[in-house]
Amino acid sequence: MLKKTITYTDFDGVQQTEDFFFNLTKAELTEMDLCYSGGVASMIDKINKTKDNAIIVEVFKDLIRKAYGEKSTDGRHFMKNKEITDSFTATEAYSELFMEFLSDANAAAAFVNGVIPQAPSTKSSIPAPLN
Secondary structure, three states, X not given: XXXXXXXXXXXXXXXXXXXXXXXXXXXXXXXXXXXXXOHHHHHHHHHHHHOOHHHHHHHXXXXXXXXXXXXXXXXXXEEOOHHHHHHHHOOHHHHHHHHHHHHOHHHHHHHHXXXXXXOOOOOOXXXXXXX
């Protein structure tokens, strides 16, 4: 699980600093791996080689949306659903995070490496960390 502290200005012009949580389970990562042609590792490799901005934007939007959630107070649950995701992506915090990833490759790589769990014991093509 990755905790990301984001400072942003809300829609009332008030500066806010909040902690946001992101996580992908092994099951979620495996599902993503099966959905991308060639797997997630292939997709990340393609991004690294082509520097295709359209692909980069879509991948990060997808990754943020799939990884974002709200941790229960007892730490047993990490709730994710359309309402929670849509609520987050409607904030300036999301905008700040997204723009940080587009402008700072190291921050983007740290995020990816922070939300990707240890590789499961299956023969899935789980990606190596971004460079």
